[in-house]
Amino acid sequence: MKLTQEQTSIINAVGNIKINAVAGSGKTTTIIEYAKSRPPKSKILYIAFNKSVKIEASKRFEEIGLTNVKVETAHSLAYKHIVFSHQYKVKSQDYKTNEIVEILKLQGNKEKHTEYIIANHILKFVAYFCNSNKQKVQDLNYLETITDPKAAIFVNTFYKYIEAQTRLFLSKMNSGAIEITHDFYLKKFQLSSPNLQYNFILFDEGQDASPAMLDVFFNQSATKVIVGDTHQQIYGWRFAVNSLEQAKFKTFQLSNSFRFNNNIANLAIQILDWKNNFSDYKPIKIIGKGTTSKINSNAVLARTNLGLLLKAIEYVTTKKHIKHIYFEGNINSYTYADEGTSLYDVLNLSNGKKHLIKDNLIKAMKDLTELEEYIEKTEEAQLGMMLEIVKEYGNKIPEIIKAIKDKHIDGNNKEKAEVIFSTVHRCKGMEYDSVTLVNDFITQKKVESESQKEDVNLAKLNEEINLLYVAVTRAKVELHIPEKMLPNDFPILSNIKVIVTETKDQQTKNNKKYSSTETTLKNPVKKAYSVEKIREETKDAYQSWTTYLDTELTSMYMDGTDIKTMSKHFGRTNGSINARLKKLKIYEQ
Secondary structure, eight states, X not given: OOOOHHHHHHHTOOSSEXXXXXXXXXXXXXXXXXXHTXXXXXXXXXXXXXXXXXXXXXXXXXXXXXXXXXXXXXXXXXXHHHHHHHTOOBOSSOOOHHHXXXXXXXXXXXXXXXXXXXXXXXXXXXXXXXXXXXXXXXXXXXXGGOOSHHHHHXXXXXXXXXXXXXXXXXHHHHHTSSOBOHHHHHHHHHHTOOOXXXXXEEEOSGGGOOHHHHHHHHTOSXXXXXXXOGGGOOOGGGTOOOHHHHOOSEEEXXXXXXXXXXXXXXXXXXXXXXXXXXXXXXXXXXXXXXOOOOOOOEEEEESSHHHHHHHHHHHHHHOTTXXXXXXXXOGGXXXXXXXXXXXXXXXXXXXXXXXXXXXXXXXXXXXXXXXXXXXXXXXXXXXXXXXXXXXXXXXXXXXXXXXXXXXXXXXXXXXXXXXXEEETTXXXXXXXXXXXXXXXXXXXXXXXXXXXXXXXXXXXXXXXXXXXXXXXXXEEEEEXXXXXXXXXXXXXXXXXXXXXXXXXXXXXXXXXXXXXXXXXXXXXXXXOOSHHHHHHXXXXXXXXXXXXXXXXXXXXXXXTOOHHHHHHHHTOOHHHHHHHHHHTXXXXX
């Protein structure tokens, strides 16, 4: 293969280097060529970001006969050094809040569910410490991670107790009294100051490294290469740091993207330019050299689980021609929070059916109001999203989820899926021919507004822009993007399809009260000019509404479909549609 000048410079480099590689720039290929050009007897370690990347990289090194390269993730490396030697038992899933309450025998007080809220913060404090490069829990200030004022007041009140119980929980894992977590053995690996016997260490996706992983890497005597994209750092919520900025190595660039053309490249550049609103941002160069024109894969990408699930609901209820869909990652993960709480548990709490609730935390709640209070004091975003879905769809949820799962195919048949659904975090490193973005990402207007606030969280704002940048750059051929997410005055381009958003004036004119105003371009609905025509178009107006039809109607309405279009779709009158919406209590006329 013909290498670019940038790639050649990296391959010929000596000493420690860092590579800032834009999306689709062939960084893995560059790393492989770098390893290939080292002396044959060199011992080389390649650290991959996750298991799937590790498997793919191992295959590629094996195909070219590079037997002197060992491929590991940070966790697999730590596992071999720590778990075996200490004979630890590793917990298959992370601890749940109610398990922490039981293990530490936490006691509540007069406030509701205090012990569960404290347990939640203990889990987060443990994760904060395990991902840090600090020696002791006391070296960290957990309050610095809290952004919600109510949560901050709670943590401040119980800080000494939370810190003491965090240390106790860690000591129980350390002694083997309880199973250890994956984060724990990685932390213990870092604290052991390991000396890895390699001549070269290549660290991929470095922008999302935790301080603990980074500390191990920096303290090796081997020649070090760290590669990533500064603007693809989207794991701040997992305490990742932008290690490319911390590495004081000679810097190289990979500016050519072989994934997409210059239209998408220019859009990505302009989105990143929003960072000028709150930082000393230095513009980057992205040159789109993609030449693919065929569309074989279609993906819908969202910022949040909630946004993605709502879009999936729309697809299974209104786009009946689509028979096969696929969710990146385990489909069940979209209906479960990290701690194991099910969407159905929240629904059963809403319905007062406590005997059906499996999660002990949710079972301890009296009603949704108490759950809301818990969410406020813990900043549990995933639970908050589940609550919103339950409020939105209520008892239609089981039928909706069943409809989604009925069309879902397993990973072995992923290529047969007509549409692939994913959040940005789950599709990191992926690419698709055609990408449609859900209307839940940040906008230029929001960036400009937030950056003027005194209490703005600049790191979070920066990461929100990165999320949109990562989403946009998954597209190879075609991108469908909501109008409001485009940069101001961005030109209309052939392969960037705009999803039109109606203005407030237009909504008022059409007597709409949407919770979401996103709508796709549609042909105007023609008026019927005869009684026969009207009867033909509204022949189903007095047929019974089924649960399935109600779900379909709700999804279309919530996505911003106008009354006339819904009327035509269901074969009913405008009055019939309005009456049904009112009966479903979606809005009051």
